[in-house]
Amino acid sequence: MLTPNTCRSLSGRIGAMALGCVTLVSAVAALALPAVAHAQAWPNKPVKVVVNFPPGGAADQIARAITGPLQEVLGQSVVVENKGGAGGNIGGESVARSTPDGYTLLMSSGGMVSVNPFIYPKMSFDPSKDLVPVAAAARVKVFLVTKPGKLPGDIKGFIDYLKANPGKLTYGSPGNGSSPHLAGEMFQSEAKVTAVHVPYRGAAPALVDLLAGQIDFVFDPGIAMQHVQAGRLTMLAVGSMTRSPLFPNVPTLNEAGLKGFDADTVFGFYAPAGTPQDIVTRLNTEINRIIATPAFKERMLALGGDPAPMSPAQFHDKAMEDAKRFGAIIQAKKIVGD
Known part of the structure; x- marks a missing residue:
């Protein structure tokens, strides 16, 4: 039977529970605020794209074809910095060691992940762990x-x-x-x-x-x-399985008798491991939009390449597929890095 004392006791407990719930909700909301603020704030300063090869090469040209339109949609400057050397490892390491806040990116050939670990057995960083794929940009023929x-x-x-x-x-x-x-x-x-x-x-x-x-x-x-x-x-x-539309009369090496010859590689963007997923997703979305434009397609055609829109997961899977193909020739020829 409920008595006045029992009711007062239950009322006090319910009140305490309610106060606890309010406190818990407030704590959760407080924890969520930085993430919301972070998503809304990025980017609030210039973004740097490190190209791990010297100026003038395919990676450099692809980076510059994308960073111009990218800075327009982000509302912040996107600055290209060439940092070549050691097969791309110098630039790759500088990004891998950067703060994972979305303000430092890497533009590289897919060889950063699919080739370099084979030819540089003592790399100072692990590209498959210290970098995360953001967006593929272009399939480059040779x-x-x-x-x-x-x-x-x-x-x-x-x-x-x-x-x-x-x-x-x-x-x-x-x-x-x-x-x-x-x-x-x-x-x-x-x-x-x-x-x-x-x-x-x-x-x-x-x-x-x-x-x-x-x-x-x-x-x-x-x-x-x-x-x-x-x-x-x-x-x-x-050196691909398909001819170039720019030079339709030039045969592929596969057609010339070297069956299955395919030396294509995919160039794209990476970020330091730990970069917030919302930033990776935003960059992937914007870069895929840029590479779908006629202006970018025309630029890649002039390089003999093709736009290669992919999700981060697809970009990763492509690198792993290429690692098997290129790893075989590296091991057979005993190729080592500079």
């Missing part, structure tokens, strides 16, 4: 390009020349383990030819020396297109 006059102007004649002159030709690349270097190694293995590899600190310096006749050929990541169109260089083949 093109077998030579200087006209000295060598045969068709792929069959070029391969026959290499077979007749083993080790006498040189080819340049942006550096050991770069996708153009791996394309060169894959080409030698599948065509059963040999040439001397000359690593550079970026694709642009290699192109300069090809134009000057200091090296004999390159697997170009798209920056030589204007020179091919002007007749200063000759494109012999495409």
